[in-house]
Amino acid sequence: xxxxxGKHKICIEKEPVNEKEIDITKCEFEFDEEITNDYVKEAxxxxxxxxxxxxxxxxxxxxxxxxxxxxxxxxxxxxxxxVESEEVIKRYNPSPAYFNTWDxxxxxxxxxxxxxxxxxxxxxxxxxxxxxxxxxxxxxxINQALEDVGVxxxxxxxxxxxxxxxxxVSTIEITKKDGTKKTTTLEDGMGLNYDWEGxxxxxxxxxxxxxxxxxxxxxxxxxxxxxxxxxxDTGELVMNKTSNMLIDFxxxxxxxxxxxxxxxxxxxx
Numbered sequence: 001x002x003x004x005x006g007k008h009k010i011c012i013e014k015e016p017v018n019e020k021e022i023d024i025t026k027c028e029f030e031f032d033e034e035i036t037n038d039y040v041k042e043a044x045x046x047x048x049x050x051x052x053x054x055x056x057x058x059x060x061x062x063x064x065x066x067x068x069x070x071x072x073x074x075x076x077x078x079x080x081x082x083v084e085s086e087e088v089i090k091r092y093n094p095s096p097a098y099f100n101t102w103d104x105x106x107x108x109x110x111x112x113x114x115x116x117x118x119x120x121x122x123x124x125x126x127x128x129x130x131x132x133x134x135x136x137x138x139x140x141x142i143n144q145a146l147e148d149v150g151v152x153x154x155x156x157x158x159x160x161x162x163x164x165x166x167x168x169v170s171t172i173e174i175t176k177k178d179g180t181k182k183t184t185t186l187e188d189g190m191g192l193n194y195d196w197e198g199x200x201x202x203x204x205x206x207x208x209x210x211x212x213x214x215x216x217x218x219x220x221x222x223x224x225x226x227x228x229x230x231x232x233d234t235g236e237l238v239m240n241k242t243s244n245m246l247i248d249f250x251x252x253x254x255x256x257x258x259x260x261x262x263x264x265x266x267x268x269x
Contacts, residue, residue: 001063002028003097005035005078010097012076018104022065029059029078035092039080044096046075071101 002013017025027043035041041056047067054061056078067074077096081088164171173183195202195211202211 001025001099002030003076003078005029005031005080006094007032007034007092009095010076010078012097012099014099017063017068017074017099017101019068019071019101020104020106021063021068023062025063025068027054027061027063027076029056029061031059031080032092035080039082039090039092041078041080044075044077044079046077046096047072068101071103073098073100 001015001017004011004013029041029043031041041059043054043056043061045052045054045064045067050066052064052066054064063074075096075098077094079091079093081091083089164173171183173181193204193206193211195204197213200213202213204211
């Protein structure tokens with residue numbers, strides 16, 4: 001039985017309840033959204049002016065067997081209240097609902113039947129034997145099924161495996177002994193991206209938006225070098241060098257080719 005509990009009244013979704021049922025009929029409750037889980041909830045079942053209280057746990061309780069001893073009309077009420085510092089601060093007390101119990105199958109004044117006759121016993125034994133024979137007739141089918149399972153397991157254990165990787169994608173091909181194949185593809189994990197800004201190297205995962213940069217520039221060292229120009233007015237080759245460079249050059253011609261020779265650096269002193 002399901003009960004819809006509003007702030008002002010209770011409605012029942014009808015389900016049959018029989019007399020002489022003992023603590024087995026479950027009640028389910030659906031509460032108004034204002035009656036939240038922090039409320040204490042109780043159900044009251046009343047029959048012949050006697051009430052029985054049931055605590056509602058997880059929105060469920062059972063109908064007390066005391067109200068189901070006879071066929072009749074039962075009143076059901078629900079109270080929900082909130083307690084703070086051992087004092088009730090809010091309470092919902094909707095109008096009760098009513099339902100009727102129906103005749104049950106149990107008859108208290110029933111008499112025992114006569115003992116079973118031998119002929120009836122023989123009928124039971126024959127029915128049992130027929131059932132056993134039917135089971136025996138199915139055993140070959142069961143054994144064949146088990147054998148098929150064994151063959152399938154054996155085939156599954158006899159596999160050829162081939163793995164081929166292109167870029168980030170690996171292709172796995174499984175070939176059974178009977179020649180049937182199954183192909184599966186797997187993709188590698190997350191890659192890294194790189195970016196240069198001048199002498200700074202940026203690194204990020206391919207699923208990230210921003211690079212994290214590190215400047216890899218070292219300290220500036222001493223670098224002295226010479227350059228060459230051609231004086232087109234005089235036809236001379238001119239060396240441009242810093243004042244503290246003690247190097248010079250000479251020209252040599254060999255087989256129509258002109259070569260520049262720079263001697264080793266001569267240190268002063």
